[in-house]
Amino acid sequence: xxxxxxxxxxxxxxxxxxxxxxxxxxxxxxxxxxxxxxxxxxxxxxxxxxxxxxxxxxxxxxxxxxxxxxxxxxxxxxxxxxxxxxxxxxxxxxxxxxxxxxxxxxxxxxxxxxxxxxxxxxxxxxxxxxxxxxxxxxxxxxxxxxxxxxxxxxxxxxxxxxxxxxxxxxxxxxxxxxxxxxxxxxxxxxxxxxxxxxxxxxxxxxxxxxxxxxxxxxxxxxxxxxxxxxxxxxxxxxxxxxxxxxxxxxxxxxxxxxxxxxxxxxxxxxxxxxxxxxxxxxxxxxxxxxxxxxxxxxxxxxxxxxxxxxxxxxxxxxxxxxxxxxxxxxxxxxxxxxxxxxxxxxxxxxxxxxxxxxxxxxxxxxxxxxxxxxxxxxxxxxxxxxxxxxxxxxxx
Amino acid sequence: xxxxxxxxxxxxxxxxxxxxxxxxxxxxxxxxxxxxxxxxxxxxxxxxxxxxxxxxxxxxxxxxxxxxxxxxxxxxxxxxxxxxxxxxxxxxxxxxxxxxxxxxxxxxxxxxxxxxxxxxxxxxxxxxxxxxxxxxxxxxxxxxxxxxxxxxxxxxxxxxxxxxxxxxxxxxxxxxxxxxxxxxxxxxxxxxxxxxxxxxxxxxxxxxxxxxxxxxxxxxxxxxxxxxxxxxxxxxxxxxxxxxxxxxxxxxxxxxxxxxxxxxxxxxxxxxxxxxxxxxxxxxxxxxxxxxxxxxxxxxxxxxxxxxxxxxxxxxxxxxxxxxxxxxxxxxxxxxxxxxxxxxxxxxxxxxxxxxxxxxxxxxxxxxxxxxxxxxxxxxxxxxxxxxxxxxxxxxxxxxxxxxxxxxxxxxxxxxxxxxxxxxxxxxxxxxx
Numbered sequence: 001x002x003x004x005x006x007x008x009x010x011x012x013x014x015x016x017x018x019x020x021x022x023x024x025x026x027x028x029x030x031x032x033x034x035x036x037x038x039x040x041x042x043x044x045x046x047x048x049x050x051x052x053x054x055x056x057x058x059x060x061x062x063x064x065x066x067x068x069x070x071x072x073x074x075x076x077x078x079x080x081x082x083x084x085x086x087x088x089x090x091x092x093x094x095x096x097x098x099x100x101x102x103x104x105x106x107x108x109x110x111x112x113x114x115x116x117x118x119x120x121x122x123x124x125x126x127x128x129x130x131x132x133x134x135x136x137x138x139x140x141x142x143x144x145x146x147x148x149x150x151x152x153x154x155x156x157x158x159x160x161x162x163x164x165x166x167x168x169x170x171x172x173x174x175x176x177x178x179x180x181x182x183x184x185x186x187x188x189x190x191x192x193x194x195x196x197x198x199x200x201x202x203x204x205x206x207x208x209x210x211x212x213x214x215x216x217x218x219x220x221x222x223x224x225x226x227x228x229x230x231x232x233x234x235x236x237x238x239x240x241x242x243x244x245x246x247x248x249x250x251x252x253x254x255x256x257x258x259x260x261x262x263x264x265x266x267x268x269x270x271x272x273x274x275x276x277x278x279x280x281x282x283x284x285x286x287x288x289x290x291x292x293x294x295x296x297x298x299x300x301x302x303x304x305x306x307x308x309x310x311x312x313x314x315x316x317x318x319x320x321x322x323x324x325x326x327x328x329x330x331x332x333x334x335x336x337x338x339x340x341x342x343x344x345x346x347x348x349x350x351x352x353x354x355x356x357x358x359x360x361x362x363x364x365x366x367x368x369x370x371x372x373x374x375x376x377x378x379x380x381x382x383x384x385x386x387x388x389x390x391x392x393x394x395x396x
Numbered sequence: 397x398x399x400x401x402x403x404x405x406x407x408x409x410x411x412x413x414x415x416x417x418x419x420x421x422x423x424x425x426x427x428x429x430x431x432x433x434x435x436x437x438x439x440x441x442x443x444x445x446x447x448x449x450x451x452x453x454x455x456x457x458x459x460x461x462x463x464x465x466x467x468x469x470x471x472x473x474x475x476x477x478x479x480x481x482x483x484x485x486x487x488x489x490x491x492x493x494x495x496x497x498x499x500x501x502x503x504x505x506x507x508x509x510x511x512x513x514x515x516x517x518x519x520x521x522x523x524x525x526x527x528x529x530x531x532x533x534x535x536x537x538x539x540x541x542x543x544x545x546x547x548x549x550x551x552x553x554x555x556x557x558x559x560x561x562x563x564x565x566x567x568x569x570x571x572x573x574x575x576x577x578x579x580x581x582x583x584x585x586x587x588x589x590x591x592x593x594x595x596x597x598x599x600x601x602x603x604x605x606x607x608x609x610x611x612x613x614x615x616x617x618x619x620x621x622x623x624x625x626x627x628x629x630x631x632x633x634x635x636x637x638x639x640x641x642x643x644x645x646x647x648x649x650x651x652x653x654x655x656x657x658x659x660x661x662x663x664x665x666x667x668x669x670x671x672x673x674x675x676x677x678x679x680x681x682x683x684x685x686x687x688x689x690x691x692x693x694x695x696x697x698x699x700x701x702x703x704x705x706x707x708x709x710x711x712x713x714x715x716x717x718x719x720x721x722x723x724x725x726x727x728x729x730x731x732x733x734x735x736x737x738x739x740x741x742x743x744x745x746x747x748x749x750x751x752x753x754x755x756x757x758x759x760x761x762x763x764x765x766x767x768x769x770x771x772x773x774x775x776x777x778x779x780x781x782x783x784x785x786x787x788x789x790x791x792x793x794x795x796x797x798x799x800x801x802x803x804x805x806x807x808x809x810x811x812x813x814x815x816x817x818x819x820x821x822x823x824x825x826x827x828x829x
Contacts, residue, residue, distance in 0.1 A: 040791045115532055120424040135412040139405075173779075177788040243789070245593040260586055262537045 012219035014145035017087035025285030033254035042180030049190025051228035073204035074299040090300010100322035101289030170240025195342035429630040433500040439548040441513035450490035504533040522663035536586035544605035579671035596799035600657035638671030694754040698738030
């Protein structure tokens, strides 16, 4: 399988950071505006509410992965429901990540054309980005995460500097009235945008690359906490900078924030600097999108390697990216799918979790245990197996 | 560890690199500095036949280098920038038409200010601001000005900075000075749009006027008129400078002056406030920081001058019924004697409090007068509603609030906590013999 032998083991922190970047791609595009349209002045609460819901989801995911010694989700689906379940599981999640990769690619392309490269053909921007994404993710997650770790300190400092500078010209008054369209509406909107952190599902597919369950669990929680903190901070700064009416109509919100910062004659503007940060995070985040899609597909069809699927999937993604005729169409499709597809997206995991807990409790675990050692080839699988046996004994 | 893929990996790497090199996007959007014409200032005026006049000053960098220290600043401005005016139906059309007459591509990324003529400001600016907000080349950090009367183009033609020869530097200097002295407020496009988008808040824009005497001097080779002639041209009993919308009594310098603000509601100018009113506005809006103030001496003829600094943010308490609210506005200021022209012996622990009380009373009275003026116009440019906004929970409740009507009916008390902390570099003035 596509385990540590092919891609190498990964550290919990680099993966947490790279997945945070994966999550943050949408915040760099149109998400802050969408959140404002959903919840008005309480938009900054939505990433917080969604983060709480995702803690539960991650706990369920971690529990499921622990029970199966960190095998990938399609593998677990396969051992519970057979090959068709594994194929369907892999196909659905691969398609999900591919569609969002394609839509975000298109929105990114439109952004580039709307802001700094108006004369460049859209295809050139999209193909350049796709090739860069393929190059980045071809060697697997370990490579991407190490690249990210080198760039991370610079990215974080400049990003926080840009946002803090913008916050200085904003006002907290723009965050009030505090509950937006109302408490229930805000809570409902928070639940509706649970998929804000859906990229955390990647842990379900890369679990075999971790050396131990503790590292996986820690990485998940750090990724969620860090992504939520940055997203909430970005959203607060965005809302502080614009009145809610303006924020709800703002094209490319974080870019607009960076353009507001002006330091006078010595160090005039920071948006040229911000553009680089922005591009790096988007490139790495999008690379993770196509990587996830290929990896999950390979896991779904029990292929030994994800790499052969990268290029074909990239071609399909490019075709999907051209489906929306306009920027507004791409954004609308992205927003609608993000809300509606989260039902099957989270539903599949919950179904797997319940199936494992209720219906497959004893025989399933006994059957699944021998497969674990052969899966990721790391010594840590044994300890997981031992733990499960002990737990089973206790349950007797 | 990673499985080595050797030559295959190298081939893939080289291929990707080759593809990326071919696809580098700079080829389509390559812009050399020598191919661009940077517009630094822009004026939009109402023209004939429901069209608009778009006047632009295009920077001439070689002129900036050549002018050096020679010549007057007016010549400098003319040397460092060229003004062109195009009449069209919309801003984008005017820009496109202007590009047909300029040999380089117009670039607005270094635009510092957009000024509007007074008739257009009274009609409404929102249709034109949409272009400035939407088109990528305009930044929300550009300043907006409005002509006190007539067209803005005339003001830009007459503009002759005292020192600066570079339009951008001139505007940056002005914005800094406006904040420092408070006789004007120069909001950026971003600030103005934020205030305009607010459901209950109104906005202001810096007024630019012209001093007729200085304008006539400029036409006369820029020579200041003799003193006798200068005095003849002044009104017999002029109001103190900046307290009305009338031009300042002055000779020499830049014919263009920056005092006062235009009051805007839903993008339309509905009133104009003088320089002194603008200072009071800045106090209420909490954008005031420091400035020189002049007051009549409470007990003797001759003014006293103070430098007044804001100490703490303004506090506003809202009480009373929902329909007839009452506002308690509290300001905290401190001052320093700059001049005691009356030569009264105020600088003692006993008498200094008398000056403080006097200044407090004058400020309270003037602030109340300005608030009443705004109430009459049913306009809240001070953003006083923010104190109510902070207490509200839902946007529906806030949007449904008839704030302008409530503000117009509200009773207001203003209390100023003012202390003269410092006396300057001298204690008591000299005794008059």
